[in-house]
Amino acid sequence: MGSARRSEEFFSEEGVAGFTHRAMTKSTGLDDESIRRPLIGICNTFSELNNCHSHFRTLCESVKQGVWQAGGTPVEFPTISLGETFLAPTSMLHRNLAAMDTEEMLRAQPLDAAVLLVGCDKTTPAALMGAVSADLPVIALSGGPQLNGHFRGQTLGACTDCRRLTAEHRAGAIDDETYRELEDGIVRGPGHCMVMGTASTMNSLTEALGLALPGNASIPAVDARRLQHAQAVGRRAVAIAAEDLRPSAVLTRESFENALTLLAALGGSTNAVVHLPAIAGRAGIELPLELVDEISRRTPVLADLKPTGRFQMQELHNAGGVPALLRRLLPLLHGGEMTVTGRTLADNVARARVEDAEVIRPLEEPVRPEGGIAVLRGNLAPDGAVVKHGAADPELLRHRGRAVVFEDVDDLKARIDDPGLEVDASSVLVLRNVGPVGGPGMPEVGNLPIPKRLLREGVRDMVRISDGRMSGTAFGTVVLHAAPESAVGGPLALVRDGDEIELDIDARSLTLHVPDAELARRRAAWSPRPAHYSRGYGRIFLDNVGQAPQGCDFGVLRGRDPVEGYRQPKF
Ligand code: FES
DSSP: OOOHHHHHHHHHHHHHHHHHHHHHEEEEEEOOOHHHOOOOEEOOOOOTTOOGGGGGHHHHHHHHHHHHHHTEEEEEEHHHHHHOTTTOTHHHHHHHHHHHHHHHHHHHHHOSEEEEOOOOHOOOHHHHHHHHHTTOEEEEOOOBBBBOEEETTEEOTTTTTHHHHHHHHHHHSOOHHHHHHHHHHOOSSBBBBBSHHHHHHHHHHHHHHHHTTTTTSSSSSSHHHHHHHHHHHHHHHHHHHHHHHOHHHHOOOOHHHHHHHHHHHHHHTHHHHHHHHHHHHTTTTTOOHHHHHHEEEEHHHHHHHHTSSSHHHHHHTTTHHHHHHHHGGGGGGTOOOOTTSSBBHHHHTTOOOOOOOTTOOTTSOOSSSSOEEEBBSSSTTOOOOOEEEGGGGGGGSSEEEEEEEEEHHHHHHHHTTTOOOOOOOEEEEEEOOOOOOTTTOOBBBBSOOOOOHHHHHTOOEEEEESBOOOTTTTOOOOOEOOOSOOGTTGGGGGGGGTTEEEETTTTTTEEEESHHHHHHHEEEOOOOOSSSSSSHHHHHHHBBBBGGTTTTOBGGGOOOOOOOOOOOOOO
16 A cells, blocks of 8 residues: 555545545544544445345444454445345346446545455355456455255255246146245245355355455354354454555466366356456456366366255355365465465465365265366357256256247247147257347346146256356256357357257257358348347446356456545545
8 A cells, every 4th residue: 555545545635625524424423533543344235125135234243343353444335235036137237237336436435445245146246346446455255145944854955946846846746835835944044045056156256266254155144153254354354454455466367267166166156157257357367268168177076065966055164164175175276376364375274174075075086077067169159158067967968959949038938838839858948038138137047947748747857058147056958158149149049940959068069950051041131139228227238248258247347447545636
């Protein structure tokens, strides 16, 4: 940091500017002693329309205690909260808006460092994207996962089991009353979804990136240790303000490789393959899809977690949490990378221990020998597509079938259960117009439902292809993020019912078996659909959003513009 902290510059300005800065701040009850201390922002994403963050008032108080303990002054401020289940058309449309909110509030306010309260799916990448661009010293603090769900002796996970049980209900295997009763037992309180979905994945990867304190990801939301952890974050935030330890000193190509290695070892969410390139893009680092595939191929899955495995975040925490897993992975990691603790990743986890080898396996006895995410190429996705093959039916890893094409989500809803739909278990279900532009916002609809008729015949998985995303809690042989997307003329726009499509995950290929001349004819006849928005944020989104391999960030937001000092035009 330069000669004066940003808050010092703010409070010591000459004339009426400094006078009003001090007077307005004192009107909140802070005194001269308080405003002499480093000013630590707490970016609070509390919202009653985000159940995953419903405990953030309490969590924020613990951060404040830690800040006071270490000689700082905490100042809480709101940024928008993205409740995954509450936002239409999809929270992904608002991720970049939340990132802009975080970046601009970190930049505009006289803060010396900040704590980012995150948790639910989009909140973690959004906060990190904004903070990386502002490059103010920050620590991310997750609200933690929900406790395990329980119902009639079963342990349930949100929302992997929401999907599984809904499929059983659609198949007629669960009656209406039981289906309604399940709702009462599956989500037992605050916190984010407790399987290794997108929220758990992104909060775990934040530890590997070095932007959270060790243990941040897995302490349950309602555990007293979550509040103790929040106090430690508050104390450390005061220290990083003094050290001027910024994200630019922490994030390197190697720290992103560490995050991708952890992603593979966790069997984590495909959404990380969108969010990590977006965060990296803010730091000026390119993360090509090939790197995702390369690291996934060489990294064994060590954590046995739903949706692909048996356990949930509570068990991961009791087994030693992410630090214990990172220690196991050290031979595959860049252990010398700096973190917000002021120490290296390897130092952070040096004393971590695996307490349950069923949950976190040894390197030589993995759950699976390679990571669960593969990157596909071919004439149906020239810029790449992603499949979570760890969550797929092994019989479908190599498959050739005839396309059944749905034009958009409305078309899918109208026809998927139509008894007259020409579909069988070998069909390939194709859904288009669900990408970043076409969705709009790339909704999580890529795991198309299996037609009811086939469910009743016992079919539980089929090959499904789209330019959309899939919830991290979902599963199946689901090819996602096909790029370029259909709405901008990607090849998915050209598929017709009955076309043969071949998926070969070993060969990493996705092929539409239609002659090039015929595809050229279809392309000549293709025209884009009307845009979803003509004004407002939606229009800004459509005009600026990038494709999935670039993380769906706005081009104008990539890169960083570090805050330096604090200047307002004087009176
Ligand atoms: Fe917030 Fe699942 S709804 S993480």
